[in-house]
Amino acid sequence: MLPTEHRLRRREDFAAAVRRGRRAGRPLLVVHLRSGATDPHAPGENAPPSRAGFVVSKAVGNAVVRNTVKRRLRHLIRDRLPLLPPGSLVVVRALPDAGCADSEKLARDLDAALTRLLGGGAR
Template identity: 35%
Template sequence: MQTEYRLKRRNDFRKVFRTGSSVANRQFVVYRAKRSEVGTIRVGISVSRKVGNAVTRNRIKRLVKEVVRDWAPDLPKNTDIVIIARNPAASMDYKEVQASLRHVFRKAGMWSKKENSIL
């Protein structure tokens, strides 16, 4: 995922948690908050140590980044998103991660109806 799409600073994460709304399923929790500054969507990924060791956590982060990288142009601008992985995400492959994130993003209203038909 390119640098312009990353959410890195602790204060940015806190702002999303404080001002945003959340949607969840068994594998992921997605927090979404609108930004006042004009720009692209920014995404932060959080995977707790409870999910697994470093290899497992980094694998989940790589899969999520790849899925979101493909969707970034279609997601709403001026938005910050934090994706939190839960335990069941540790045993998922790419297609399962993609399907689960698609489900959560649809629940969060991240796509218009036209874009929903494509995905």
């Protein structure tokens, strides 16, 4: 489970990560990262926590498949949040093939995308 303080919930936060962040695409998912963004909704914090959100559309599959993909992605991102700069916003968008992929393939694509974004790779 992803702790509450590490979840993206507001539409504005999703939009900030997608519109103003960097993007890395992989066959199963697209990761949007806005490094070091401050949280205007948490006054007084010096180093806000990194937060993640997920977009899994109906193109991925039925409700059972979508929820399975979201659970897998939440589990995977939980272990990777400490690697991100404080205050980062991450949005992981699952592509249709993510519905039939196992956790290992999702982890491989997530790691590759995060490495590209954190390592300064080109778009």
